Amino acid sequence: MAERKGVPTMKDVAREAGVALGTVSKVVNGIPVGEEYRKRVEEAIEKLDYRVSSYARGLRSSRTFTVAVMVPNLVSPFFSGLVNAINRELTARKYRMIFYATDYDPQQEQELVRMAEQQKVDGIICLSYNPDLKVSDGVTLISIDRYFGPRIPCVASDNYGGGRLAAEKLIENGCRNLAFLRVGSRLTNEPNKRKDGFVSACEALEVPYTLKIIDDGTPFTAFVDFLHEHFHEGRLEFDGIFCVTDSLAYLIRKELGRMGVKVPEDVQIVGYDGVKYFGDLDYTCSTIVQPVEEIARTCVEMALSGENSSMPSLVCLPVTYASGGTTRA
Amino acid sequence: MAERKGVPTMKDVAREAGVALGTVSKVVNGIPVGEEYRKRVEEAIEKLDYRVSSYARGLRSSRTFTVAVMVPNLVSPFFSGLVNAINRELTARKYRMIFYATDYDPQQEQELVRMAEQQKVDGIICLSYNPDLKVSDGVTLISIDRYFGPRIPCVASDNYGGGRLAAEKLIENGCRNLAFLRVGSRLTNEPNKRKDGFVSACEALEVPYTLKIIDDGTPFTAFVDFLHEHFHEGRLEFDGIFCVTDSLAYLIRKELGRMGVKVPEDVQIVGYDGVKYFGDLDYTCSTIVQPVEEIARTCVEMALSGENSSMPSLVCLPVTYASGGTTRA
Numbered sequence: 135m136a137e138r139k140g141v142p143t144m145k146d147v148a149r150e151a152g153v154a155l156g157t158v159s160k161v162v163n164g165i166p167v168g169e170e171y172r173k174r175v176e177e178a179i180e181k182l183d184y185r186v187s188s189y190a191r192g193l194r195s196s197r198t199f200t201v202a203v204m205v206p207n208l209v210s211p212f213f214s215g216l217v218n219a220i221n222r223e224l225t226a227r228k229y230r231m232i233f234y235a236t237d238y239d240p241q242q243e244q245e246l247v248r249m250a251e252q253q254k255v256d257g258i259i260c261l262s263y264n265p266d267l268k269v270s271d272g273v274t275l276i277s278i279d280r281y282f283g284p285r286i287p288c289v290a291s292d293n294y295g296g297g298r299l300a301a302e303k304l305i306e307n308g309c310r311n312l313a314f315l316r317v318g319s320r321l322t323n324e325p326n327k328r329k330d331g332f333v334s335a336c337e338a339l340e341v342p343y344t345l346k347i348i349d350d351g352t353p354f355t356a357f358v359d360f361l362h363e364h365f366h367e368g369r370l371e372f373d374g375i376f377c378v379t380d381s382l383a384y385l386i387r388k389e390l391g392r393m394g395v396k397v398p399e400d401v402q403i404v405g406y407d408g409v410k411y412f413g414d415l416d417y418t419c420s421t422i423v424q425p426v427e428e429i430a431r432t433c434v435e436m437a438l439s440g441e442n443s444s445m446p447s448l449v450c451l452p453v454t455y456a457s458g459g460t461t462r463a
Numbered sequence: 464m465a466e467r468k469g470v471p472t473m474k475d476v477a478r479e480a481g482v483a484l485g486t487v488s489k490v491v492n493g494i495p496v497g498e499e500y501r502k503r504v505e506e507a508i509e510k511l512d513y514r515v516s517s518y519a520r521g522l523r524s525s526r527t528f529t530v531a532v533m534v535p536n537l538v539s540p541f542f543s544g545l546v547n548a549i550n551r552e553l554t555a556r557k558y559r560m561i562f563y564a565t566d567y568d569p570q571q572e573q574e575l576v577r578m579a580e581q582q583k584v585d586g587i588i589c590l591s592y593n594p595d596l597k598v599s600d601g602v603t604l605i606s607i608d609r610y611f612g613p614r615i616p617c618v619a620s621d622n623y624g625g626g627r628l629a630a631e632k633l634i635e636n637g638c639r640n641l642a643f644l645r646v647g648s649r650l651t652n653e654p655n656k657r658k659d660g661f662v663s664a665c666e667a668l669e670v671p672y673t674l675k676i677i678d679d680g681t682p683f684t685a686f687v688d689f690l691h692e693h694f695h696e697g698r699l700e701f702d703g704i705f706c707v708t709d710s711l712a713y714l715i716r717k718e719l720g721r722m723g724v725k726v727p728e729d730v731q732i733v734g735y736d737g738v739k740y741f742g743d744l745d746y747t748c749s750t751i752v753q754p755v756e757e758i759a760r761t762c763v764e765m766a767l768s769g770e771n772s773s774m775p776s777l778v779c780l781p782v783t784y785a786s787g788g789t790t791r792a
Contacts, residue, residue: 413538
């Protein structure tokens with residue numbers, strides 16, 4: 135059964151300690167007072183469980199100790215894992231997080247950035263789908279995965295290196311005819327470099343490859359048709375497929391199951407993201423694992439540094455490969 | 464490429480409209496001014512894209528338009544789906560959400576509730592693991608899944624009804640010897656009623672059942688041992704298993720696969736929660752689906768109603784059954 139009592143105020147602390155309100159204020163703000171007074175105030179603070187509010191901290195430092203975080207939603211496990219890690223980094227630094235879901239809506243994103251600015255947050259961390267996002271001067275915005283130009287720092291996994299690694303691992307596992315499947319935004323963004331890295335490794339290792347790239351909103355049947363076009367006498371032309379996300383890899387594996395193609399015996403699949411079932415159980419497929427914790431830490435450190443001008447424009451963090459049942463190793 | 468300009472202030476609006484600052488303040492605060500003035504101010508607000516800050520709204524209404532939301536983490540798909548839905552409900556009402564992950568730590572939870580109180584949020588929505596959580600008078604706290612007593616409203620899915628439904632569906636699908644597996648907190652909480660509903664349906668329909676209940680922190684091998692104790696000559700004694708969460712159902716199914724037991728041919732499994740792969744693809748198993756959106760809406764409506772005294776102490780929202788491949792139907 136929960137117990138209720140009023141939130142203690144600075145006045146309560148003064149009464150408890152038997153000192154003037156100004157004395158409490160001095161102690162809280164780190165201004166010297168007599169040793170005896172300081173001790174009485176600190177004991178009263180402890181006894182009453184009084185907390186200095188962020189608002190009071192903000193008044194002293196002109197900071198609000200608040201960071202706004204925006205991603206499309208928390209339903210996608212990559213997004214929710216990312217926000218979880220960002221929250222952990224903020225909490226460790228005694229910052230609070232205001233969260234906004236943008237639902238992939240560019241107008242909504244712009245609106246939320248404006249709101250965050252008005253609310254005087256100390257920084258904004260944003261995974262945006264709005265190529266024309268406007269940010270006011272003096273507001274620190276850190277972008278995840280979308281490069282907006284030199285004045286807005288972008289943090290991402292090493293998408294190019296991840297694409298290379300996916301091709302290399304498939305080839306290492308014996309694949310000799312690869313395909314790359316991508317559904318995504320036409321916008322210039324970092325994840326599009328997964329393709330470039332993949333192509334570069336295939337060319338370096340002289341392994342043939344086929345690309346199938348469809349835009350967001352195109353029905354999944356486009357991939358089903360593609361697979362069937364390359365399916366002859368019960369065999370798929372490809373023996374290795376790199377899918378742009380783990381979620382796409384899941385759908386492709388399911389379709390291959392319907393076609394009677396065995397994974398990993400007939401075809402090996404590598405995804406990207408490093409999503410685990412239920413957030414912490416098995417990897418959903420063999421995958422290029424994004425360094426979610428490092429991305430979160432880097433974003434938070436940059437958002438709180440408050441020195442936009444001296445920040446790098448792009449930070450790419452190293453990825454790793456994890457075997458998850460859809461490759462031979 | 465993002466464009467940058469300063470955040471417009473009330474002063475900028477006054478300058479643009481060619482009126483006094485007080486006139487802008489009146490318009491923003493809904494206090495009557497001459498029609499011509501009102502029009503000029505509104506046009507300037509539009510032109511400059513000026514937004515009234517929440518802080519200014521708060522000063523007028525003694526509200527902060529902020530709600531604190533606490534769950535253990537955003538990695539578990541049930542928690543992240545819930546927070547996603549709560550965020551949607553808050554955004555629709557022009558409230559902002561401060562999010563805190565509690566990491567199942569009772570002390571951390573208490574600390575965060577105190578912080579939220581100090582920050583004068585309009586309400587707290589909390590999925591707590593702290594049975595002794597203290598909340599100050601005058602602070603509206605809505606609890607999800609944990610009943611703290613009559614003065615703190617609790618919102619949950621109909622866990623008892625869900626337990627009944629799980630047993631009924633297994634029996635409807637031909638099962639004649641059931642097991643219930645639960646790992647969880649010893650604390651009195653709503654999800655524990657899943658067992659009671661399950662038992663009540665088994666008894667009403669005169670179907671034998673076995674319960675295996677282990678505490679949080681007990682290794683999963685306790686369930687593996689249980690399964691092997693009831694496994695004779697390649698056959699499991701049970702033909703239907705109700706697992707307390709979809710996540711447990713995933714692990715049990717995997718273990719049965721290792722034992723050579725086929726799902727759903729030899730054993731049918733029903734989970735609880737309604738988790739989908741990647742948040743929006745297939746159900747991870749046949750399951751009792753929690754009404755996440757209704758839970759979120761109810762919590763938000765209650766948190767914002769500000770009338771703690773007249774609120775119900777427990778609201779249970781109806782669940783549904785979804786077939787997801789681990790049952791015959």
